[in-house]
Amino acid sequence: MTADFTTWDITLPIALAALAIGYLLGSIPFGLVLTRAAGLGDVRKIGSGNIGATNVLRTGNKKLAAATLLLDALKGTAAVWITHHFFGEEAGILAGFAAFIGHLFPVWIGFRGGKGVATYMGILLGMAPEMVLVFAVVWLALAFTTRYSSLSALVATLVIPVALWILGAEKIAAAMALMTLITWWKHKANIVRLMAGTESKIGAKG
Template sequence: MPPLLITLAAILAAYLLGSIPFALVASRVFGLADPRSYGSKNPGATNVLRSGHKGAAIFTLIGDVAKGWLAVFLASRYGPEYGLASATVGLVALAVFFGHLYPVFLAFKGGKGVATAAGVLLAIDPWLGLATLATWLFIALVLRYSSLAALVAATAAPVYAFMLWGNNGMVVTVGIIAMALVGKHWPNLQRLMAGSEPKIGSRKG
């Protein structure tokens, strides 16, 4: 098979993997309501936590992180064997991330991408992923706002990437993911400014 077709197949497979809605899978496994029917109505781990079921939230979190990591890992590990360009890894990273944001299985209305982005960054470079996760965790633990933690971590990720690699094409990939994350969290930013954003663990909002 020509490398171009393999590249397109890899991008499509990554998008479909990213489209798997682990929030809904977890909710059905644990017998919970559809996460799109309560809280922020977002199919993500933070909103599933608002159901009060920590196990379901952890299941969602692991699933969303794992799909981002797996897609990029496979592209990095096996791409060279099939003659794929190094840029394919970046394209696969974007495909799995945007698959989560705009999943075909949920009429293109997905989550906000924080966990999947974390998986992607960990697969691209563990140090980049860990630095970004540490930033998110620090803000989340201190201020108890998942959305604010996501905004700060998203802003920091391209900076960390540039510090690690300098002028590298993958920095552009990380920058696109960061901008998408900020865009997805824009309503949260408005609520933060208005003082109406729910904190982590809250069942309101």
């Protein structure tokens, strides 16, 4: 899967500005901020040590986990929409990718962030809103049949760039494909557990 990036019409200053805006928005560690604000301490010291919604849920606060999921997604959407509005589509694509990297490697907390699925979806919402439904359908179908949340998300991230490519959105497809590769890399421990049959299923206790 390749894209002709020679057709991109964006100046270096605008590209750098888009990357900076996206990264700074994406690097906001909402899971950590919300749990601390709620008096639940440092979410990095429980469970997987991750700052994402799944680990926030391990605090026992479902509303806080839902808020983390929503905000982690919307910071990606905001990065795309803001830069697209002021600088154009290509700037939005760059900002979206930078927001994804910011979530995974936030400068504020030692570059140790989340795994990126919520932010991936938020970026997708900003770039190609109709594809969010495709992602949701794939995720729900697999989650219902396999009960593996991680597997459902990983397969959904594979489907998205292919669907975008087929629809002719080559630049967005290329960006999402790169984010998919990084998402799989961040989920390597989950993949090992899936292959070993030890990955936790949805609804499983412990």
